[in-house]
Amino acid sequence: MTAPAVESREILLDGVRVAYTLRRSARKTLGLRIDHRGLTVGVPLRVGLREAEAFIRSHAAWVVEKLHNRPQPELRPAFEAVEGAAVPFLGEAWRLSIGRGNNRVLWHEIGPERVLELALRSGGDARRLLLRELQQRGLDLFKNRVEEFCLRLGRPVPPVALSNARTRWGSCSSRSGIRLHWRLIHLPLGLIDYVVAHEVAHLVEMNHSPRFWSVVESIYPDHVAARKALRQVAASLPSL
Structure with a gap:
C-alpha cells in the first residue's frame, strides 16, 4: 500500500x-x-x-x-488605548483611564481594581505614552531578572536591551548581550523568568544541546511547562 x-x-x-x-x-x-x-x-x-x-x-x-x-499570528485587532480598555501587566488586567495632565502614567490599586491612568497633554498620543511606560517598566524589570539569574550561575551580568523582533522572545550574543521582547511585560513573572533563564543559559552554552537544557533546568526547573504555557498565552496578548 x-x-x-x-x-x-x-x-x-x-x-x-x-x-x-x-x-x-x-x-x-x-x-x-x-x-x-x-x-x-x-x-x-x-x-x-x-x-x-x-x-x-x-x-x-x-x-x-x-x-x-516563531511569530504569532495577529488574531486580534490592533489595541486601542481608550477609556476602559484592559491592558495585561505581569499577568494582571489593568483598566485604562484617560485623563488630563503632563504626559504621565499613574498606577492606582483601589481595592481589587487596578487602574492605569494616562494623564495626557492636550493632543497627546495615548498609545505612545502607554507604550513608552510599558517598555520602560519592562526594561527595568528585565535587567533585575537577568542579574538574578546571572548570580545563580555565577556569571557576569551582560548588557540588557529591549527587542521588538517578530520571531523571538529573546536573544543572547557574546558581543551585544541579552535582548528581550518588551511584550514580555504583559506576562506573569514566572513566564518572564523562563525566557530570561533561557537567554542567560546561553551565556554558558551558545546552542540548544542537552548541556544547554541542563543549564536551563538548573536555574529554572519547570522550563518544559513554562515553554508550553508561553506558546498558549502568546496569541492572547494585545497587538499594541
Whole structure:
C-alpha cells in the first residue's frame, strides 16, 4: 500500500507534544521547515515513518526552539488605548483611564481594581505614552531578572536591551548581550523568568544541546511547562 503524500501527525519532543505535517515527494533528502503553520517534514517517497521520526528527533532541540520562537499570528485587532480598555501587566488586567495632565502614567490599586491612568497633554498620543511606560517598566524589570539569574550561575551580568523582533522572545550574543521582547511585560513573572533563564543559559552554552537544557533546568526547573504555557498565552496578548 502506498503511503499518502501528505499526513498530519504528532511526535513527543523533549516532553512537548508537537504536531507536524509529513510531506512525501520526489526529493532526495530529508528536510524540516517551520513557519506560521507549524512544522513540516519533507521526505523522499521511499522513506518510512520510523526513519522520518528518527530524523525529527535528531533535531528535537532545534524544532522545539524554533516553534517556541516563531511569530504569532495577529488574531486580534490592533489595541486601542481608550477609556476602559484592559491592558495585561505581569499577568494582571489593568483598566485604562484617560485623563488630563503632563504626559504621565499613574498606577492606582483601589481595592481589587487596578487602574492605569494616562494623564495626557492636550493632543497627546495615548498609545505612545502607554507604550513608552510599558517598555520602560519592562526594561527595568528585565535587567533585575537577568542579574538574578546571572548570580545563580555565577556569571557576569551582560548588557540588557529591549527587542521588538517578530520571531523571538529573546536573544543572547557574546558581543551585544541579552535582548528581550518588551511584550514580555504583559506576562506573569514566572513566564518572564523562563525566557530570561533561557537567554542567560546561553551565556554558558551558545546552542540548544542537552548541556544547554541542563543549564536551563538548573536555574529554572519547570522550563518544559513554562515553554508550553508561553506558546498558549502568546496569541492572547494585545497587538499594541
